[in-house]
Amino acid sequence: MATERLDVIIFGATGFTGKYTVYEAVSVLKDLRWGIAGRNREKLQTVLKEMGAKAKKDLSQIPIIIADVNDEASLIEMAKSCRIVVNTAGPYRFYGENVVRACIEAGTHHVDVSGEPQYMETMQLKYNERAKERGVYIVSACGFDSIPADMGIVFVEKNFDGVVNSVETFLVNGAKDVSADSGRAGLNTGTWESAVYGLAHADELRGIRQELYPQRLPKFFPILKHRPLLFKSTEVNKVCLPFPGSDRSVVMRSQRFLYDHDKKRPVQMHAYIGFPSWLVAIVVALFATLFGLLTKFKLGRILLLKYPGIMSGGFVSPSGPSEARMEKTYFKMTMKATGWPSSQRLAEGSDQYTEPPTKTLMVRVSGPNPGYGSTCVALLSTAVTILRESSKMPSTGGVLPPGAAFSKTSLISELEKHEHGMKFEILANK
Template identity: 85%
Template sequence: MATERQLDVIIFGASGFTGKYTVYEAVSVLKDLRWGIAGRNREKLQKVLTEMGGKAKKDLSQTPIIIADVNDEASLLDMAKSCRIVVNTAGPYRFYGEKVVRACIEAGTHHVDVSGEPQFMESMQLKYNERAKERGVYVVSACGFDSIPTEMGIVFVEKNFDGVVNSVETFLVNGAKDVDASSGSAGLNTGTWESAVHSLAHSGELSALRRQLYPDRMPKFYPILKQRPLIFRSTEVDKVCLPFPGSDRSVAMRSQRFLYENDKKRPIQMHAYIGFPSYIMAIVVALLATIFGVMTKFEFTRNLLLKYPSFFSAGFVSRSGPSEARMERTFFKMTMKATGWPNSQRLAECTDQYKEPPTKTLMVKVSGPNPGYGSTCVALLSTAVTILRESSKMPSTGGVLPPGAAFSKTSLISELEKHEHGMKFEILANK
């Protein structure tokens, strides 16, 4: 990478919903760095600086603005050459992400984003991992709510387990401090909805993609962590749980495979769940999710989902996104249950198999405010800061990596805990 660039960080897609709140969080997270914003419309970008500067009580009028458009690859390359890392908030990444990644790699510029789209993340790894390493560039996706709590939660577990971890189960609970006040307003903007629609619509692509990405199968490690029933009451969080439909597990499994192949570390098995207050609510959500999944598979119904997001989400999704009042009240809590063996039972080689069941348990919690647009934006910017400051603690000289592989030896957890809208990592029980 070039040693001197005009800026340290550029927030690309800053006029979008996630982008503008990333600008707001940048006031504190990037306070010691030179940063600017980029997009295709100068007027909209200036409006974001005015709005978010007022919210942060900070004059952002002199913040550099770079004009860059995903349909103009020369402009993307110019943008990438002017900074050390691009923070990319312009999704859906399936349609708009690859050109930005390619421009960054050719410019020798790092890239982070908040994609929760497995097809995008894994295809970028397949296509560009070797080139990124040649150019000394880190490309890291899933740096928001998908999947920093899970990935860094697993890192936190391993640092505090004092033994060998066999498996981790995550139990996510989202909530609002004032349910009545927050009801009736949207919880997501349409960009997140569109990413989910397209990701499910093309989920069939993953099998062939993974066969190319990982032609050799991983060995099995016993005991195998079994998936829990479709609907069950969790004693860990006292909630009725369903399998979590996000990309957390696929991202975590990529990290574990990387750490096994490169660090000779026993991979951690993982399953993810999401909790609801009652069986009725869990059943309703499961039915709606099934209908949503089926509708994404057919062009006509998929177009209906994209055209009428508010109707098909019962008002939860809107083009204007959630209100600030709602965002300020929302929070998440992710309880993680790890099982394994104490150091006294550690085996000589990572490929050795245990003959006894796990005898040790650790419970931890990762929590934070406003998971969609608060904690997500802080996490995204914190990963950028970590790459710039601690690349010597990251694998190799670069590559297309999931967060757990990229940041396992860095101080990202401490960076996340520093900020008002960051994340908190706690030990609940250690047995």
């Protein structure tokens, strides 16, 4: 008799993000049947032993599936053995597509924590129609990139009591006290590699988007203007730079989907990141500029990838940050929304306002350990939501960003339930 399908398989469980996803699975997936997958059985057993000890739980009976990202047959067998694959094996530019394709052919849902716009938008371009035919949801950016921003805007719109024209996000990362652990890196090499390749191939995005969206959205007024490159934000009392992550690209894909399918006026969005002083912000800006320039040249990429510790000033290492350091970190994303009260709502989502926005809403999304705590909880929470609330999601499946996939579900409530989850709160409503 065939073995009953698992609910969830965590693929890439021996990687840095993967093993902490296993740890969070003990609580987030406690009512589901789950297993782990990767290439090496001994390493997978070691992860179960280590994370079981950390969670004070015997994980020795958790099923182990052997699957290799370069072995299509093994990926299909893995996908057939569960209802949803939680994919933590990046960089997704190199290792993601084979897993997505296997999941679609097996009729299995798929979520990952990619923050790579080229990968995400290419998957939508190549596989959206096939995923809809198979009734499969493929959802990326289900971690710190970009659940706070994308689901934050969902939270904003649910609480705005009117029509939102624009949202600005201000991200502040912090640590309670890292002085005792200052010698350890703050980032693992997998995330570093994703950033290197993402910037190196950023020019690909224009062509992908022209194919993905041959018809441009209409212009909605007033247009949200960019802030200066470097500025002091009164919203968070920090010196800010444009946020270089995938938040804006993910949010705009969600807004495009909701406009195309629900005729909802799209929210304009710009993202910023805050620093404690002008000096710190200037140093970061200079480093980011140098990093971006190096990614454009073969020799620069070789140096960045071969010597990540040296090139990052010790911030990046294969072992990543220590658990003590991770547990002291947190994030706060403040979101400023402007628009019009419900009394000024227009008849159609495509109609234009002639008066400037008069209403403002300030909200905050926050959480601990954004890199490997909140990220792993968010990833698993999206899997749980697909399994339990697919009836509230776009009915045909597809390759979707989180806001488009989960806007009508209770994902936000699920995120707020867990110790390493995220908190959504209203700060001011005027």
